[in-house]
Amino acid sequence: MTEQALCDAAIAMLDRAYCPYSHFAVGAALECSDGTVFTGCNIENAAYSPSICAERTAVAKAVSEGHRDFVRIAVAGRGRDYCVPCGVCRQVLLEFAPEIQVICINGAGESKSFSLRELLPHSFDSSALPIDV
Ligand SMILES: O=c1ccn([C@H]2C[C@H](O)[C@@H](CO)O2)c(=O)[nH]1
Numbered sequence: 001m002t003e004q005a006l007c008d009a010a011i012a013m014l015d016r017a018y019c020p021y022s023h024f025a026v027g028a029a030l031e032c033s034d035g036t037v038f039t040g041c042n043i044e045n046a047a048y049s050p051s052i053c054a055e056r057t058a059v060a061k062a063v064s065e066g067h068r069d070f071v072r073i074a075v076a077g078r079g080r081d082y083c084v085p086c087g088v089c090r091q092v093l094l095e096f097a098p099e100i101q102v103i104c105i106n107g108a109g110e111s112k113s114f115s116l117r118e119l120l121p122h123s124f125d126s127s128a129l130p131i132d133v
């Protein structure tokens, strides 16, 4: 899939977002090494903390369908700034794909790419744990 097609898939998910509290829609499209794409949107909740971000919706869909080998993720918002993943989503992406490319999209459809390493330096991962994973 071209980068533009992946971005378009993330942008299309903006209309699926359930965000009556923040009114900030986010769409994501997660590409696996075999080319499979899983999409996601943010899903909010009246109790607030059960809300889930678009990126983690896509990761949950992918992992639960047997896919963990992520290559790129496009994240779209309608704001002026590029929509970057929150810290929780960065940590969740790190678990499966430390080398993933993160494509952040603004409301004008413009994009800017980052490595996850750039977005989450000095990160905590399983190598810090006193067990073998
Ligand atoms: O990485 C992020 C950051 C925020 N949001 C959502 C959560 C909430 O529904 C709304 C405002 O924070 O944006 C995402 O989907 N992804």
Ligand SMILES: [Zn+2]
Binding pocket: 053, 054, 055, 056, 085, 086, 087, 088, 089, 090
């Ligand atoms: Zn998030």
